Amino acid sequence: MSSGNDASTQAQKRAAAQGRAQGLDIGWTVFSYLLAGMAAYGAIGWLIGRAVHVSLLFPIGMLVGLAISLGYIIYRYGRGGLGRGGLGGTASPQDRGGHRGGSSPRGRKGDDR
Numbered sequence: 001m002s003s004g005n006d007a008s009t010q011a012q013k014r015a016a017a018q019g020r021a022q023g024l025d026i027g028w029t030v031f032s033y034l035l036a037g038m039a040a041y042g043a044i045g046w047l048i049g050r051a052v053h054v055s056l057l058f059p060i061g062m063l064v065g066l067a068i069s070l071g072y073i074i075y076r077y078g079r080g081g082l083g084r085g086g087l088g089g090t091a092s093p094q095d096r097g098g099h100r101g102g103s104s105p106r107g108r109k110g111d112d113r
Contacts, residue, residue: 036069041062045062
């Protein structure tokens, strides 16, 4: 009997470890998006600022890159539960083709008398 509990416990531990590993992987990906956006747009701002002799374009480029990166991160990871790229784990009723609001699958609410 205890072998069933041991197998269940081991499966739960494996699932938890995989969830932590996936979360860590996503964290590093988000961090790299932030750094890459700041570096790329900072470099563009630095090049343009150097060409037109306006040194303020470097920090402005970095802030623009940070804003674009944040927008992309929110677009990609901030939509939990939408099924496409979100981290909610389950699809919403609209994504599954289910019904919305107060309707039940048989009809309107209250019609099942």
